[in-house]
Amino acid sequence: DAGITQSPRYKITETGRQVTLMCHQTWSHSYMFWYRQDLGHGLRLIYYSAAADITDKGEVPDGYVVSRSKTENFPLTLESATRSQTSVYFCASSESKWNWGAFFGQGTRLTVV
Template identity: 90%
Template sequence: DAGITQSPRYKITETGRQVTLMCHQTWSHSYMFWYRQDLGHGLRLIYYSAAADITDKGEVPDGYVVSRSKTENFPLTLESATRSQTSVYFCASMLAGVPNEQFFGPGTRLTVL
């Protein structure tokens, strides 16, 4: 199916475990983004990528790692999950060029116990 997908949609894990959230898009968009959504904060950018093998930190990168070996995939890894990382995570993609509409995935609800 075309579009942007995230997996898993729901995840419960324990403090200290490594967790990887997957994001896949079929549009060949250059840009991809990871956000976390928390009450009172809106969406905050964790990491973004301008193209394969080009990534950079956003506003709240601590505790997260990303990679982008292929244009269509942008996984987000929590190296050692903490309770403060309990959140809803959204992946997004966007065409290159001037700031344009970002297309968001359905989100992953992560709970760290």
């Protein structure tokens, strides 16, 4: 089915561990984004990608790593998880960078203990 899917939906990990959140889209959108959502902060951009092998930092990139070897996948890795990275993470895709709406995945609720 066409769309954007994230996995896992829920994840609990320990401080210091590496964790990877997966994102897959079937629309062949050029742009993909990772946001985190926290109470009182709304949605904040972590990283985005314009195409395969092209990524750039967003508003809050520290502690995160992304890659995009294929157009349809955009994984987000927390290299050494901290409690401040407990959040809901949303992946999104769009035909345009900021000039049209983005389609969001279902989100991954990450808890770092």
